[in-house]
Amino acid sequence: MDYIFLIGLIGSLILVTGAAWPENEDINHPTKSIKNWFLAIGAIIMFAYALINYFNNGAIFFVFLQGLIIIASIMMMLYTDDRIASVIIGISGLGLIGWSLYFFESYNTIFFIIGLMSIGLGYVFKMGTLRRSLALTLGATLIALFSYIEANWIFFWLNVFFAIFSAYYVTKGLIKRVIN
Numbered sequence: 001m002d003y004i005f006l007i008g009l010i011g012s013l014i015l016v017t018g019a020a021w022p023e024n025e026d027i028n029h030p031t032k033s034i035k036n037w038f039l040a041i042g043a044i045i046m047f048a049y050a051l052i053n054y055f056n057n058g059a060i061f062f063v064f065l066q067g068l069i070i071i072a073s074i075m076m077m078l079y080t081d082d083r084i085a086s087v088i089i090g091i092s093g094l095g096l097i098g099w100s101l102y103f104f105e106s107y108n109t110i111f112f113i114i115g116l117m118s119i120g121l122g123y124v125f126k127m128g129t130l131r132r133s134l135a136l137t138l139g140a141t142l143i144a145l146f147s148y149i150e151a152n153w154i155f156f157w158l159n160v161f162f163a164i165f166s167a168y169y170v171t172k173g174l175i176k177r178v179i180n
Helices: 003-020 034-055 061-077 082-102 109-124 130-150 153-179
Strands: none
Touching (some): 061 109, 061 130, 130 153
16 A cells, blocks of 8 residues: 555545534534534645645646635634635635636536535535535535546545435435424
8 A cells, every 4th residue: 555545545534534423513613523623634634645646647636626625624614604605615616617627638527626616615504504415415426426537546435435424414404304
């Protein structure tokens, strides 16, 4: 096992743990959420993995993804209002979309672009909301599809599990709405 794979595996395991960790709606600030700490720390490690992987002939798109997630993680931990965070993610995302279009390889890049924006928004939406879980589920699913096409198995499996756990919280949120 090489060190690049090991970094990606560790980052993925931390992120998947964060995705699986239950949201605690009683927490009044994101920095007090264990789930958010897993997501933020995992994002930093995965950014390092994406950079190292890129310098070893990997796709630049994963660096873009993790860069946006780092920005989203900072806003998440600072408890930035959804409207402000959405604008910042939107502007950052548009810049990365422009950059992605410059490196456009095929129409598969569109899966990446939509997934990138969706995950970024999912990070900054209020904890415990259905729209947060929906955005994370959609984004992770599209990034998993793009990762499969790119044959990047670390990002593929990370996003498959991330999508599964996020979809679980979507289902849980929908059931809660029906019951109430």
